[in-house]
Amino acid sequence: LSHGGGGRAMVQLIGEIFGRAFDNEWLRRGDDGAVLPAPRPGERLVVATDAHVVSPLFFPGGDIGCLCVHGTLNDVAVMGARPLYLAASFILEEGFPLADLQRIVASMAAAAKEAGVPVVTGDTKVVEKGKGDGIFITTTGIGALPVGRELSGANARPGDAVIVSGTLGDHGMAIMAQRENLAFESEIRSDTAALHGLIAELLAAVPQTRVLRDPTRGGLAATLNEIAQQSGVGIVLDEAAIPVDPQVAAACEFLGLDPLNIANEGKLIAICPAQFADALLAALRAHPLGTRAARIGEVTVDAQHFVQMKTAFGGRRMVDWLAGEQLPRIC
Amino acid sequence: MLMIVDPTRVARRLRVRGVVQGVGFRPFIYRFANSLGLVGWVRNDGGGVEIEIQGSEPILDAFTQCLASEAPPLARVDSIEPEVIPPDHSRKDFTILPSVEGIVATAIGPDVGVCPSCLSELFDPQDRRWRYPFINCTHCGPRYTITRSLPYDRARTSMAAFTQCPSCDAEYRHPGDRRFHAEPNACPECGPQLSLHEPHGVPALARDAVAETLRRLQLGEVVAIKGLGGFHLACDAANGDAVLRLRVRKRRPHKPLALMFANVASVAHWARVSAAEAATLESPERPIVLLEKLPHFDDTLPGVAPGLDEVGVMLPYTPLHYLLFHEAAGHPTGTAWLDQVQPAIFVMTSANPHGEPLVQGNDEAFERLAEIADVLLMHNRDIVVRCDDSVLRVRADLPSGPGDAAGAGVQFQRRARGFTPLSMPLPADGPAVLAFGAHFKATLCLTREKEAFLSQHIGGLDNPAACTALDEAAEHLQSILSMRPAAVAHDAHPDYYSTRAAFALAEKLDVPLIAVQHHHAHIAAVCAEHCLDGPVLGLAADGVGLGTDGMPWGGELMVVDGAEFRRLGHLSPLPLPGGDRAAREPWRMACGVLHALGRGDEAIERFAAQPNVEQVLGMLVRGTRCPPTTSLGRWFDAATGLLGVCDTMTFEGQAGMVLETLARRFGESLALPGGFHIDKRPPDGLSVLNLYPLLNQLIDENDAARGAAHFHATLIDGLVQWIGDAAHATGLRRVALSGGCMHNRLLATGLRKRLAARGLAVFEAQHVPPGDGGLALGQAWVARALLARGVL
Ligand SMILES: [Fe+3]
Ligand SMILES: [Mg+2]
Ligand SMILES: [Zn+2]
Ligand SMILES: [Zn+2]
Incomplete structure (x- = not known):
């Protein structure tokens, strides 16, 4: 890729790549924006945006292309909304291989198609070499949310059940394994996936669900701590109930990492009144993305808003909300 | 009783501060004043004890002068402020007045072991408290652990639930009795069961x-x-x-x-x-x-x-x-x-x-x-x-402080019952600072004027109950001292629970928040304990604390001057494979050393029992999750792992303790020739004490005890030369030794002796633990120094 002077041809080329991959009525029109129909009566709009940077760009189970579709769709979906449209903007670094770009765009398009959500508008900029890290993609999603459905991290109530849709830490560990060239018996794959189908089933089965969240950066620990703060409650987890892939657990063991702090890209946390927990679990398990769903803990009354875990030995430990990577603390 | 009639009667009001409540101070004053024929009164209030005395001037002077030296065993008189008042000729006797509630500014006494007088009653079949498990008097018994708030009165303790029987009540009310105002006073009739x-x-x-x-x-x-x-x-x-x-x-x-x-x-x-x-x-x-x-x-x-x-x-x-x-x-x-x-x-x-x-x-x-x-x-x-x-440990080579047994100094491992909440004196007045300490071995420190109050040991903040205990202790300390902090200090590590608690309190009180680097605080704690103003040379011989460059530090040579510190040097870094995992598994540290010395392949056989040995070697080769640490504690762990005496620890500090024991068992040993060298690190010119040559020799040592002895001897040699060079270069003659490794007696006594022989004045943490248990005091010291400069 080149930038600046010879720009016209370049922009045209990129435009063609995108146009071909995402081809739809709005893009074909070639206007500055997309004109979209108003939501159905009784629905409100939800919008979410997410900037995606990942290294490496290609990893087992996915790449930055599908990731930037899933990430934003999931943010819309955990609000309880039906995702409708996506917008995307790219920042490319001069010299970025065209073949990689084509591969990423194809993966993005496939993910959008599979999700049934068109990319209706977009933009691209090329920055000088050294001023970017290959490629950054920002996606924005729009969805429709029925009136009366109110999901929020502030809704957890003491006594509620805490449920997770599957194993934890797969995405972060897949990235780490790729980046650090770690060898495993079988490959650890990112769990990146669009969750709106799963969420639709879940909400149909248990409309009483109070909180949905996707535990991405910072993992389960960061997300649960956020919910505990927002809702003004405590959360107690049961270590034995938390699903972790044995390979991920083994990797965490030798790397000295805690799977609860590791990112996921295709998992959700659901919090609902305890009496609906079984129905919610059944709905998740019936879907291919939720086969390993588990009830992992409960919401408690706690003035300090602690997230803690009953350990396998019967003790308790804090589930930490880390400022960044896991820094050593033992003095 | 001596009776003095003096027509030139004068009067004074005395304000006594210190540990003067709940220690039999008022009955002592009552008896003392009566024996001198003085009239007046004594009472407890929020500021300590207030006394009004009337009599002839020389007798009043004698009374005032002897007050501190004659005080009961558990009392500690910090100050007596006299005020001249007009005499009241109608007063004919000396009485004890009821306590006044007011602004609390006094110190409550710690819990004290049962005294000899109570023991003889306990085992006297004729005594009404024969074999009564809750016998106590003003010279002994529980205090801090039963007190909800000050002033120290029965109603504010957990003894409030027990109403005294007439016999106990009479003792409690009689000013001449050993149990006069013994707040937990009890007997089998009326007390706990x-x-x-x-x-x-x-x-x-x-x-x-x-x-x-x-x-x-x-x-x-x-x-x-x-x-x-x-x-x-x-x-x-x-x-x-x-x-x-x-x-x-x-x-x-x-x-x-x-x-x-x-x-x-x-x-x-x-x-x-x-x-x-x-x-x-x-x-x-x-x-x-x-x-x-x-x-x-x-x-x-x-x-x-x-x-x-x-x-x-x-x-x-x-x-x-x-x-x-x-x-x-x-x-x-x-x-x-x-x-x-x-x-x-x-x-x-x-x-x-x-x-x-x-x-x-x-x-x-x-x-x-x-x-x-x-x-x-x-x-x-x-x-x-x-x-x-x-x-604590008694060390013959340490100077003994006030309150210590004669002939030897003490060094605390954990400061709690019997000592909390006694204060440590500070050299100067200053604003109230609440310091939140470390993560494991958490303690708090609240300063009030010229005193620092260290909380009891609270525990490891990876545990939710300990985190709650920390929050409760912070509340309790503020409440019993009636102090609202003007600033809050904490460790610079963002993921200590204590750091988060400090943030929350600073926000609630809307006061400045002061982050203190871990090893700066370790050295400052020694400065605070020994009232060392001005620059000192400090060795932080520690586990891991977050450095200002984001790296895990822990073997640091620095100049500390109140709010400032300058890093002069550090130990050569060791890879920490798996972060905190490596601090529990000395075999990982040993792998790190083997890898660094180009002998990584030997690790596979040596640690064949470890299922992850290949993965850990792979991490070392690729540098995955292997942050370099300058921690001395991890050098101890590495040596222990290489000598094969402790692969995985089951309690904190185990490797170092086992290594120390082995070294002592072996006996005197000389340093290994060429075991260390001191390098200047470009570009910043930091002085690096390199211990790899020592460990390279230990790898092939088959007598663990001899290896342990060599490790200690060579380490001490290296540290002494390193510190000595720095003292020479900086012109500083005072050296503060601190950090968790200073709990190692062999290391501490060796360094002390050798540094003193070089003419340096050596200071160690004694009444606060040298490890993280003393960190809060150092944080408070640094925060006070910063506030004194008016920066915040
Ligand atoms: Fe420390
Ligand atoms: Mg997101
Ligand atoms: Zn007694
Ligand atoms: Zn009684």
């Missing part, structure tokens, strides 16, 4: 709770015993099965257990006890004292402190402890048995399920200790404040 319970709280069938407890102990059972600031788990130390049972249930396979003996004479059969150690054991504070085991100790008591040459020992401090020994001695009358050798030895370890803070309430004990204790000896007086046993 013992009860014995099976797990989960079912009352045990027993005619006599103490006799049944002893019977159970002798059967080899594990007994939970409610004490002053928490519960103990006790068992018969001589019963190996019982000790093992306790270890299995507490999931504490190797950590040393403390022992309780009836008296020093009984201890002397098992451990070496110097005069200073004996005096410390017998002091009213009754700390656990670390003593050197005698050679036959492990033949009979192998499970108590395996692999270590020291053992923690304490003497009974509650009447209940004494009753257990009394029962074991066959109910002798009188107190002669207290000086005779008694064979009973009990393990007494704090009753906390693995890693959790002390159990506090009865219901909590029934729940949390159900799987650990076979039977629980309880009572119905509430513990208001949790407080562990204090642990």
Whole structure:
């Protein structure tokens, strides 16, 4: 890729790549924006945006292309909304291989198609070499949310059940394994996936669900701590109930990492009144993305808003909300 | 009584500050004033004690001058402020007035072991408190752990639930009585009672709770015993099965257990006890004292402190402890048995399920200790404040401070019962600062004028109950000192719970928040304890603390001057494969050294028993999750791993303790030639003490004890030269030694002696622990220095 002077041809080329991959009525029109129909009566709009940077760009189970579709769709979906449209903007670094770009765009398009959500508008900029890290993609999603459905991290109530849709830490560990060239018996794959189908089933089965969240950066620990703060409650987890892939657990063991702090890209946390927990679990398990769903803990009354875990030995430990990577603390 | 009639009567009002409440100070003043024929009154108030005296001027002067020296044993007079007032000729006697409530600015006394007068009553069948487990007087008994708020009065303690009988009430009201205003005063008629319970709280069938407890102990059972600031788990130390049972249930396979003996004479059969150690054991504070085991100790008591040459020992401090020994001695009358050798030895370890803070309430004990204790000896007086046993070591090479036994200094491992909440003096007045300490071994420190109040040891903040205890202790400290902090200090590590608690409090109070680098605080704690103003050379010989460059530091040479520090040098870095994992698994540190020396392939065979050895080597090769650390603690771990004596630790500091014991067992050793070198690191010119040559030689050592001795000797050599060079370059003559590694006696005494021989003045943490238990004091010191500069 080149930038600046010879720009016209370049922009045209990129435009063609995108146009071909995402081809739809709005893009074909070639206007500055997309004109979209108003939501159905009784629905409100939800919008979410997410900037995606990942290294490496290609990893087992996915790449930055599908990731930037899933990430934003999931943010819309955990609000309880039906995702409708996506917008995307790219920042490319001069010299970025065209073949990689084509591969990423194809993966993005496939993910959008599979999700049934068109990319209706977009933009691209090329920055000088050294001023970017290959490629950054920002996606924005729009969805429709029925009136009366109110999901929020502030809704957890003491006594509620805490449920997770599957194993934890797969995405972060897949990235780490790729980046650090770690060898495993079988490959650890990112769990990146669009969750709106799963969420639709879940909400149909248990409309009483109070909180949905996707535990991405910072993992389960960061997300649960956020919910505990927002809702003004405590959360107690049961270590034995938390699903972790044995390979991920083994990797965490030798790397000295805690799977609860590791990112996921295709998992959700659901919090609902305890009496609906079984129905919610059944709905998740019936879907291919939720086969390993588990009830992992409960919401408690706690003035300090602690997230803690009953350990396998019967003790308790804090589930930490880390400022960044896991820094050593033992003095 | 001397009667002086002086027509030139003068009057004065005296304000006495210090530890003057709850220690029999008013009855002392009453008797003292009466003996001198003075009239007036004395009363407690929020500021301490207020006295009005009238009489002739020379007598008044004598009274004022002798006040501090004549004060009762537990009192500590910090200041007497006199004020001249007009005499009131109508006053004919000296009285004790009721306490006034006001702005609380006084210090409450710590909990104190039962005194000799109470002991002789306890074992006198004619006394109404014969064998009463809650006997106390103004010279002894519980204080801090039963007090909810100040001023210290019965109504504000957990004794408020017990109404005194007429006999107790008379003692309490009679100014000449030893129990005048003894707030926890009680007797079998009116005070707390013992009860014995099976797990989960079912009352045990027993005619006599103490006799049944002893019977159970002798059967080899594990007994939970409610004490002053928490519960103990006790068992018969001589019963190996019982000790093992306790270890299995507490999931504490190797950590040393403390022992309780009836008296020093009984201890002397098992451990070496110097005069200073004996005096410390017998002091009213009754700390656990670390003593050197005698050679036959492990033949009979192998499970108590395996692999270590020291053992923690304490003497009974509650009447209940004494009753257990009394029962074991066959109910002798009188107190002669207290000086005779008694064979009973009990393990007494704090009753906390693995890693959790002390159990506090009865219901909590029934729940949390159900799987650990076979039977629980309880009572119905509430513990208001949790407080562990204090642990210290007596070192002949340390200067003794006020309050220490003569002839030797002490060094605390853990400062709690008997000492909390006594303050440490500061050289200058300053704003109130609340410092939140570290993450493991958390303590707090609140400053008030020229004093620093260190909280009791709270525990590891990876545990939710400990985090709650930290928050409660912060509240309690502010409340009993009636101080609202003007600033909050904390460690620079973002992920300590204490850091988060500090942020929350600073936001709530809307006061400045001051982050203090970990090792700066370690050195500053020594400066605070010894009132060292101006620059000092500091060695932080530590585990891991976050450096200003985001790296895990821990073997740092620095110049510390109040709010400022400058890093002069550090140990050569070691890879930390797996972060905190490596701090628990010395074999990982050993792999790191082998890899760094180009001998990584040897690790596979050496640590074949470790399932992750190949992965860890792979991490070292690729630099994955291997942050370089300059920590001295990790160098100890690496040496221990290379010598094959401890692959994985089951308690904190185990590797270093085992290595120290081995080195002492080997005896005197010389440093290995060429074992270290000191390099200048470009581009910043930091001085790097490189210990790789030493470890390279240890890899091939097949006698672990000799290797351990070589490690200590060479390390001391290197550190002394390193520090000596820095002292020369900077012109500084005062050296502060601090950090967790300074708990190692071999290292501490060696450094001290060798540095002193170079003409340097050496200071160590003594009354606060050199490890993270003392960090809060250093943080407060730094924060105060910053505030004094008006930067915030
Ligand atoms: Fe430290
Ligand atoms: Mg997101
Ligand atoms: Zn007494
Ligand atoms: Zn009574």
